[in-house]
Amino acid sequence: VRARFISGTVGTVLEVQARPAKVWVGSTFTVTGRLTTEQGDPLAGRTVAVSAPGAALRVVTDSDGRFWCALRAPYLYTDNITITATYVPEADDIGSFRPSSASVQVKLLYETPRLNLSLAPETVLPGDSVYVTLQADRPGLNVTVEAFGSATRARLESIEARLAITVPPWATEGVYPIYARSQPQGTTGPATAQALLRVVKLDVNLTRLSVPG
Numbered sequence: 527v528r529a530r531f532i533s534g535t536v537g538t539v540l541e542v543q544a545r546p547a548k549v550w551v552g553s554t555f556t557v558t559g560r561l562t563t564e565q566g567d568p569l570a571g572r573t574v575a576v577s578a579p580g581a582a583l584r585v586v587t588d589s590d591g592r593f594w595c596a597l598r599a600p601y602l603y604t605d606n607i608t609i610t611a612t613y614v615p616e617a618d619d620i621g622s623f624r625p626s627s628a629s630v631q632v633k634l635l636y637e638t639p640r641l642n643l644s645l646a647p648e649t650v651l652p653g654d655s656v657y658v659t660l661q662a663d664r665p666g667l668n669v670t671v672e673a674f675g676s677a678t679r680a681r682l683e684s685i686e687a688r689l690a691i692t693v694p695p696w697a698t699e700g701v702y703p704i705y706a707r708s709q710p711q712g713t714t715g716p717a718t719a720q721a722l723l724r725v726v727k728l729d730v731n732l733t734r735l736s737v738p739g
Contacts, residue, residue, distance in 0.1 A: 537564035538626040540574070544610040544635075548631050548633040549599045549684050555632060558594040568592075572619070575612045599634055603715035606631045636715040639664055643706040643719035648723060652679070652697045660687045661704055661707055662717075672705040674721070697725045 549555045557576055559647045561569045568591030576593075580600045585593040593611075600607065612627040640663040645656055646659035657683050660669055660682060667682045680687045691704075706719040 528548075530658065533625065535622050537624050538569065538613055539564055539566075540611055540626040540628040541715040542576075542609065542611050542628045542630050542706060543687055544609055544630050544632045548635055550635045551599050551601045551603070551715075552712065553594050554598050556594060556596055557609055557611070558592070559615055561591045569613075569623070572613060573616060575614070578609045578614070579607050586642065599632065601633060601710065601712075603636055603710050604634060607632050608632075623715050624656050629692070630736070631729075636710075638711050638715045639667060639708060639717045641667070641669070641706060641708055641717040641719040643704065643721045645721050647706060647720070650693050650723065651727065652693055652725060653695045654693050655715060656704075658689050658691060658704065658706075660689075660719075661685060663706070666711075667710070667714075667717075667731075669708045672707070674702065693725060699725055699727050701725075707721075711735060 539562050540559060542557065549587055561574060563569065569589055570587055570589045572587045574585050574587060574593050576585060576595055578597055579602055581597050582621045583595050585595050608629050608631055610627060610629040614625045615623045642660045642661040649658055658671055660680060662682050662685050665682055665684050669680050669682060671678045674694050674697065676687060678691060680689050699703050702723045702725060704721050704723050708717045710716045
């Protein structure tokens with residue numbers, strides 16, 4: 527990736543690459559680059575700031591204007607992160623060279639577990655208990671179940687766990703989502719599951735019965 531800045535005296539060009547371009551969260555990757563003038567002359571001994579989520583480094587270019595550093599991929603469970611390299615003139619370079627910056631994206635790799643949530647029963651009255659069954663494709667997940675504004679935590683020691691929640695007495699008729707979210711751990715990212723619970727109320731009509739004499 528090449529980028530240019532358009533103010534100052536002599537323009538500079540900053541190049542930056544990341545290797546490998548796809549990395550597992552928590553693993554190390556290398557950032558390399560080169561700082562030159564717009565005419566292609568290397569700028570040696572200049573400081574380049576390299577930043578990434580959770581990291582900020584300052585490196586010095588070599589005699590050919592090249593630099594490198596090692597970064598650790600953060601435990602962020604997203605598709606990509608952006609690595610940015612920035613050159614800002616210092617000391618005698620101020621007024622002589624223009625600042626420049628460049629960025630590159632790195633794809634983060636992690637596993638997404640399969641998580642399933644089921645309810646029994648699926649239609650209840652206020653005050654009833656509901657059994658929530660959690661199933662996953664691997665043991666050891668820490669799962670939070672959210673229902674009616676409350677959270678209940680469970681750990682799947684095996685690939686299945688069961689817990690009970692109580693429908694609040696104040697719950698009105700309607701359909702309520704029940705969520706399950708697993709917590710990320712190392713190279714295992716988060717997972718979510720959802721089921722719908724229907725709350726109904728009995729319409730009780732008392733009818734006077736007459737018994738024949």
